Amino acid sequence: MSAKRYFIKPLDVLILRGNKLFGDPGSFGESLVPPWPSVAAGALRSALILHKGYDPARFARGEIGDDPELGTPSRPGTFTLTAFQLARRHEDGKVEALFPLPTDLIATRDDKDRIGFQRLVPHVPAEGILSSASTMRLAVLPEKERSKPVTGLWLTADGWMRHVKGESIDSGKHLVGSRELWSLDTRVGVGIDPKQRRAEDGKLFTVQAVALRRKEHRNPDGGTPFDVGFLAAVAGAELPEQLTLRLGGDGRGALARRVAEFVAEPDYEAFVRAGRCRLILTTPGLFTGGWRPNGTSEHAAGLHFNLRGVEARLVCAAVPRYETVSGFDLATWKPKPAQRVVPAGSVYWLEELEATTDALRKLAEWGLWSDPPENASRRAEGFNRCTFAAY
Numbered sequence: 298m299s300a301k302r303y304f305i306k307p308l309d310v311l312i313l314r315g316n317k318l319f320g321d322p323g324s325f326g327e328s329l330v331p332p333w334p335s336v337a338a339g340a341l342r343s344a345l346i347l348h349k350g351y352d353p354a355r356f357a358r359g360e361i362g363d364d365p366e367l368g369t370p371s372r373p374g375t376f377t378l379t380a381f382q383l384a385r386r387h388e389d390g391k392v393e394a395l396f397p398l399p400t401d402l403i404a405t406r407d408d409k410d411r412i413g414f415q416r417l418v419p420h421v422p423a424e425g426i427l428s429s430a431s432t433m434r435l436a437v438l439p440e441k442e443r444s445k446p447v448t449g450l451w452l453t454a455d456g457w458m459r460h461v462k463g464e465s466i467d468s469g470k471h472l473v474g475s476r477e478l479w480s481l482d483t484r485v486g487v488g489i490d491p492k493q494r495r496a497e498d499g500k501l502f503t504v505q506a507v508a509l510r511r512k513e514h515r516n517p518d519g520g521t522p523f524d525v526g527f528l529a530a531v532a533g534a535e536l537p538e539q540l541t542l543r544l545g546g547d548g549r550g551a552l553a554r555r556v557a558e559f560v561a562e563p564d565y566e567a568f569v570r571a572g573r574c575r576l577i578l579t580t581p582g583l584f585t586g587g588w589r590p591n592g593t594s595e596h597a598a599g600l601h602f603n604l605r606g607v608e609a610r611l612v613c614a615a616v617p618r619y620e621t622v623s624g625f626d627l628a629t630w631k632p633k634p635a636q637r638v639v640p641a642g643s644v645y646w647l648e649e650l651e652a653t654t655d656a657l658r659k660l661a662e663w664g665l666w667s668d669p670p671e672n673a674s675r676r677a678e679g680f681n682r683c684t685f686a687a688y
Contacts (some may be wrong), residue, residue, distance in 0.1 A: 449475040
């Protein structure tokens, strides 16, 4: 079943809490933009439960039975989130996915306030240089002068495809700043006693609300108006054309509407001919080997990648500091285990590639999971999604 794409537009501000502890007196609930893909997966799956006419409480207790698409709370069905990105919808109705800068693409600002780009290059370290890296090459930034990277930037869909093809990026056409997409609204909340329905003593806290831009808002940098939301792709389930969602903390409302977004496919044949490619995470990676993608093992000649018909040597990696993902399980009414994840945008360089174009395509569609997957629930929530790119 092919994936169907939905543009999720919030109807209010969103409370997109990260994984930090929250709830103690005086605590600060920092929001995460975009949220984990599990936030969208949970909202869409919950809406599907209601669309099918099931009682959510009975479903949580496992009294509904094993629905083919939904499965059970402990064993997911065929429903799978295959993509989740920040996105914007233009006045003509076109929905455009937005991507954070991959770790191999560094943006810098010169003396004239112009933004330029440099790419990390896999480089064999000179003799005598010792490193704790497991790969035979190190990701090096070739620059003549030291500079600090520019943060808070997003690639447009066209800019993302140019990077996937190994082409140059134009900062005037292919970049969007975070300040153009959302703003944060700090709010003070009070804990309520559920029995007495009154404020509890010592339960004063602060939380960040995320206000995604709407087309009627003023654009700080000018340009054409657009709505900001999220783009989610779902496979393995028949969802209606439009759904009302309960999204993020405090259950803020959002509207999910199906869109016919065209997604260009990478040139898999070129990767096979070249015998090498890059692998870029488009959602966080939850791997059994830490920073190493599932299917990676150590050999005498270095790291070997072998997953679902795709074999190669993993010669280099650009992986930032790990993040922690958790969440709340509504079925069991308790937090999910906290786990380390590799951030989206991490890049791996593969050489001596042995695969067919069909194998590359199927691996990108399946995600970086074995069959059966190491964690079926997290796969259904959209983790370990990737794309292949030119090396």
